[in-house]
Amino acid sequence: MQNALALIAAYLLGSVPFAMISSKVFGLADPRTYGSGNPGATNVLRSGNKKAALMTLIGDALKGAVAVIVARQMGFSDTMIGLVALAVFVGHLYPIFLKFKGGKGVATAAGVLLALDPVLGLAVAGTWLLVAYVSRYSSLAALVAAAAAPVIAVLMHGATNQTLVVGVLGMALIGKHWQNIQRLMAGQESKIGSKKK
Template structure:
């Protein structure tokens, strides 16, 4: 019963849109109508600047940290934690508060993994920044970081490899259009405005 309750809490928490909140606070253009049309931190940075991007990132990360940390302390099993993390990310991708039109859930997936340990969080952040610096594509940096997350977890806390792998697959599937654009050479770089 607690597991079902936390699934619902995670989905509703995931449905909170950091980009839309940030757009209202900073009075920017709507992220779903400008830039990459994706309500995420990178697009908010493109259309609203650094503060808007950072606030979006903060909200989208911590809306996942809270239900996952809570579930962990309630003694929910690792596999069930994986499903709760997926529910949170599905809330971001298909938010009930915004006509089921959401983003890629990278920051939310990161927030879901953060309770596993700060060492994992630091590893993912370093991987993302190195990849961004090397390739200049935010989407590719996210894809590389997410793809490596099960490897990092296997090295740090193997108990959570399966739930993290489930989460990684979801995020990689969500990035299929980005992967296609990267192959075609039409994906915009992180600092490129459309």
């Protein structure tokens, strides 16, 4: 029963839509009505309000980290902690509060990875930052970081339950970016900081 409640709580925490909350706080339009239509930090940035985008980024990352940290503090097994990590991530992707149409999970995955293993999380975040800085494409940075994450995890820890969780996160992130992949290939993807249309 405790395990089931923990998974439900993690999913509900993941479902909290910080893009919507930050947009309301700063008096912005619903982020689902402009840009990519994605309720995430990158799209909120297209509103031109950097504070709202930062609030979204921090909120989405924190909910991933908090779920893992609380699960660890409660003494759950490594397997259960991994399931909680996946539950909070799924909550962000398919939030009950937004009719199961959520964000792409980059910030939440980053929070999860940093809480699971700070060194791994920083390595993956560094990969994202490097690709984003060079290319100015948030989606490309996310794709490269998602693909690199399980490779880095295997190099650091070998084949473990944690590595499996990282692999699932990476595959899910890539799957959620399939439209971005199409736009990148067509040369139609928006760069970081571009204004909403």
